[in-house]
Amino acid sequence: MTTIEIKNVTFGFDAQTTLLFDHTNLTLDANWKLGLIGRNGRGKTTLLRLLMDEYPYSGKIDHQLNFTYFPQTVTDKSQLTYYVLQELSEFEQWKLERELNLLQLDADVLWREFGSLSGGEQTKVLLALLFVDDVNFPLIDEPTNHLDVTARQQVADYLQAKKQGFIVVSHDRSFVDDVVDHVLSIEKSQLVLYQGNFSVYEEQKGLRDAYEQEQNVKLKKEVSRLKQTAAEKAEWSRGREKDKYGSPTKKGSGAIYDTGAIGARAARTMKRSKAIVKRMEDQAAEKEKLLKDIEYIDPLTMNVQPTHRKQLLKVADLQLRYGDRQLFQPLSFEINQGDRIAIQGANGSGKSSIIQCLLGQFQGEMSGVIQQPQGVTISYVRQNYEDNRGTLQEFAETHRLSYQDLLNNLRKLGIERTVFNNCIEDMSMGQRKRVELAKSLATPAELFIWDEPLNYLDVFNHKQLEEVIQTVQPTMLIVEHDTTFLKNVATSIIQL
Template sequence: MSLINVSNLTFAYEGSYDNIFEQVSFQIDTDWKLGFTGRNGRGKTTFLNLLLGKLEYSGTISAAVSFDYFPFTVEHPEHLTYDVVSDIYPDYEHWRLQKELSLLQLSEDVLYRPFESLSSGEQTKVQLAALFLKENHFLLIDEPTNHLDIHARQLVSQYLSRKKGFILVSHDRAFLDQCVDHILSINKTNIEIQKGNFSDWWLNKQRQDQYELNENEKLHKDIKRLSDASKRTGQWSQEVEKTKNGTRNSGSKVDKGYIGHKAAKMMKRSKTIEQRQHTAMEEKSKLLQNIETSDSLKISQLVYPKSQLAELDHVSINYEGKNVCQNVSFSIEQGDRIAVTGPNGSGKSSLLKLILGEEISFSGTFRKGSQLKISYVSQDTSNLRGSLSDYARQQEIDESLFKAILRKLDFSRLQFEKDMAWFSGGQKKKVLIARSLCEQTHLHIWDEPLNFIDVISRMQIEEVLLEYEPTMVFVEHDREFARKIATQTVELEG
């Protein structure tokens, strides 16, 4: 066990006016299993690069361990996987690698295949197994769940639960809950560490947010009451001043000593009220800084004239000469939210493309309503470039609603001025989701929409969908999201 010490860390990218981190200090025990969470664009990957020494910063980061990053760059993917592992760690013991691979339910045969021929899930497992062979190394694991199916996520989370000494960036709540014992969170104004898994952290955050909201309301009432009292005291003081040079109602001379004493007393009371008001305002200013606010949205979907939008009856899809799914039968009724699940390669994306109307080779019966309008969210975001305003005009959607949804998903107004090509992967996916929610459509089809999207935004997307209740068919490996959103599940066996 040793400590990673971060002291007075300050960092900003060259040419930026805003610091991503400012005077940040904390400690990490190298035996901890840390889940790393925070909104897209808050600096998670930046912090990992700071630990790796890739960026210049002020302050200090000290550690008695070396850092390794996942996923690492494979320079020769055409080489055998055995050689790729040797490039990462030349001095490994083969029996230990065999043990790691068996924990990940990988056959030793994968070592004698070209690395590029492995599936994305197999590549993830091989890289993790190789990195955990190293001793006195602390792993920085950056979003290992992207493109892993539900079964592979379950397996990798079980594997990581047996390990220690890593920071894990993942936006899958169930995945984090199974394999971490601390949460490192980048909030709006600070970085904090809490013991427990993601659900523990989220429950504590909700309690803290509610406490601050209650305190804020109480102080707001106090400030108003003190402000009203201050005004009354000021009016009384003015009345007393008027009597200084006048006479009493009885006609007798004014007792200036008495009036002076009364004025001084009122002045003291006024100062006391002012001080209490200032203290209350100071306390109020410390609240609500890390609350993730979100306004409610009004979104409407087109109503299709018939209750049934589409139907598949014993559909089998052929891709590159082989059947990827067989005898699939289900109907899409108005109000359905259908999750399509199954291992990678089982034909989930092909099924979505068939419903979209793309040229897909299939057998069986597929019927789709005439003039059915469909909104599609693809896995691919590479075509996004240019301004958000231009994009809204090109897509013929309401720009104000589009940006309101993005604001709900933590886009700053400054972000609205940037070229989309510079957005992070999570921000680009939010653009596609916001565009889909704005479209006047009968059916939403979303293919792995949550890749790269932060946990809090995922929960806000859930809230919108549960309130708005659109008809949709989706593929998503986030178990918690699918559990909350789906009204029914279609499972492909592959």
């Protein structure tokens, strides 16, 4: 049995005050299909990099594996895909074509420029390269970011059918459920291994958290009782100490005003009081060890504006085209107050084009009717937000947002306060996505239009968004590939 043994590994980046891994010990079976999960910033990608010996660390990682990593870095996207892949790894063409076929992708993509492929096609060809043989051990980091619903299922089926083991990082709950047989969760204080898929992890994590909460309640009551008892005994001791200076009686008689007896009794009581205080402090310290891995998910706020309008949008026989290419069949729908309409479809089917058309930004040809009451306020999460720049305060002023509301939601979404001083263009893609999302949440609006809001967000962020939407019930139009999210928030789904 081939294993990956992590022995006493300690690692943290220089800029971090808290270590990502502190004397971590773990043994993984290389035959497992392991899902690696945890909040953004916890060290999922870092752990993969440590396995590949790309960062210096203390401790030891033992294995006999040759790791390969997805996504591979493509330096020249203008080359034919075949030559791009040749630069990344050695392979036999027939084996690569076999993997492409299993991923339901035509081998003709090998003879197209890599840059001309869709995000989903690029993902599939790079995944195929990982599995051209069973010698390498794949480390797969966020494979679903650019996949539509159909492609996600195709990749899930592909990974599920594999006999060899791998480690996959993904925030798509349905995807992880389909492909893994073990879950490794990077929690706040430790790494916890679960046997089963994501649903099993959620159930067992919930039981662990509930047990810790129950123990915490009991311990709090005990500490409170001990505090009260210690205070009462200390007060009695102090009172008896004063009594020593009352009316004296015969020395050593033990009567109520016998100062010797009073002093001894008071000393014994004070000693017991101090013992209780010590016990209380020990239990309080024990309490601190509990709840260490419970994820506190602060509720987000959403600036939904009350509206008197019953209908915020009506679309009749909408068709979009680029030249002779029609994107979809004539489409009709309406969005009434409280509706949360989701649009699903394959990449390239026209989902984002519909949003651009509704916002007056579509560059192709349109036919049909769009009716929208004048003055409807809209809050928009864009799929492409690379033009967000400057400090967060400048960003808030530019978009006429409450700076405090923006920061509050960013903090709740998991961005550390130390990042607040960075310019947006210097942030990671995940942090920049949170800025775009926090902007929309803080924008006062009657209608929220979100185009793929979940990319780069972790599972806990998904739940935060689900909860705020379920609580405030805004009117929304959503384009998203995550089926679990849509099942929890959408009132109806339009399939292109």
